[in-house]
Amino acid sequence: MEELNRPRWSGRQRRIGLTGGIASGKSSVARLLAERHGLPVLDADGFAREALAPRSPAALAVLERYGERVRPGAEDPPPAEKLGGSHRQDHPPDTGVAIDRAALGRIVFADALERRWLEELVHPLVRQRFSAELERLAAAPTVVLMVPLLFEAGLESLCSEVWLVDCDEHQQLERLIGRDRLSEVEARARIDAQWPLARKRPLVERRIENRGNPEALDDAVRAALQGPPEARTHPPSDRRR
Template identity: 65%
Template sequence: MAQRRIGLTGGIASGKSTVGRLLAERGLPVLDADVYAREALAPGSSGARAVAKRYGEQVLAEGAGEPCEPLPALDRAALGRIVFSDAAELRWLEQLVHPLVRQRFAAELERLREAPVVVLMIPLLFEAGLDTLCSEIWLVDCDEDQQLQRLMGRDGLSADDARARLAAQWPLARKRALATVVLDNRGGPEALAPQVESALRAGAAPAAPSPPPA
């Protein structure tokens, strides 16, 4: 692969966005799966209509109208409470959203095909099988207790709700064995910048993702 494609992943609230900002500040294009997933469920989209049809008024934002109206706006917090408490519903939502996200990645990678380096920021990189798009994989790592506290503080979740979201992803321990680079975010954001610089220099030439250990 001539283009260097950095797959940036981690666990929820592990610090991916901070690393993504550091890379964007260095002029690298950052393709954000979370942005594409939000677009897939934007008001008026086929995804939003499918969700409104399945769950009805309980997932509609206040003032959004009935599910049959052309522009349903979703209450994402309400949708999250449903899917993170029911594995079958989470699978349904992923089967709806993941193909749309893949399409956006394909279109953006085609648009950026002449760029020497592209960053693909994908929380569910391994879970969704998108690691095949990448020439190397950077994992933003921290302790599970830190994830839990950061997630509760960031999103205003209870401990039980935060644990349910953590349980919906692969644990970081499983991802570490598959990463090309592990960025330690157990300290503060200021500790990430030198690690990012080092990883950029170390991978100046394109490389294939490291195979999992035997």
């Protein structure tokens, strides 16, 4: 079976993989690293949004599959058009229209097969963007790779060390509900689509606690930058899928 925790990047550049659960506070840590410490931050979510820009090949594939369901302002289709039958539309989609990411999220977080289809479409494009940006930033002493699905997508091998932005599970749920205006059922579906924080904790070199104190978060980021990486609980060979 494939190793759960792959070997780290061993080049001269320090590459910090920044990960965590949805709504755990990754963006807050990334902002501190960029604004207070001047580090370049490569954002996987940003690359994914670029991949789904209007008229891009990935956006065309999404429109081909879901059609009116992912157009801005579109209402739910009649039952005959919902997933379960053919995904293809009777009329060609307007390829210049931006995809409604919230509508797309409702589809893929309600259906694991649809989520897998979207990941297989977008993840290779995100990998390509990381490769291109890392080449562009080859002379930078330190680069931050912010990747929510770092372990799930197998991208930890791009990093020399991995930081986990950590919080309590109930905090994660409450933050997600408040941030994205989701029901508890919708929020739990999004959390359950990722590995739980407890599964990621033994796999990282550094945990950044984010339980609600901005000053403590700032101190934790500064300490993580200045100190050596902490040892992982388990070596890579001991952790498998």
